[in-house]
Amino acid sequence: MPVSVDEKCLRLTGDDGTSGTLLGMRCTECGIVVFGPATFCQSCSSPALEEIELATGGVLYSYTIVRVPPPGWPGPVPYVLGEVELPEGPHVLAEVIECTHDALQVGMPMTLALQPVSMPDVPGSERVVYKWRPAM
């Protein structure tokens, strides 16, 4: 069975690790939605948060080309780190795949892409991670 890189941010919905949903928390007091776990609302400090499933796509808000990856980065370098704005409001940072650097445009529609990734020397280390790719 595939394992999510972070159960509080990504819920897998299939058995093959290619489908899933990003999770967020919505404040029942003011309606603000954040990506991932939270204890208090960032806007009004209310503890009345409920978990919601976020949209699987959004628009590219910003991006950067990363030439010096974090330690243990398993993918190619340089890579594109994209910030995607979801319709619910939160911004989600993840690698952008299947897009040449020239084709990147702020405002372009992006869709969630799930990929299993593992550390080369660590058996059983495979985790499903979320990335962005241009929406077709």
Ligand SMILES: [Zn+2]
């Ligand atoms: Zn709030």
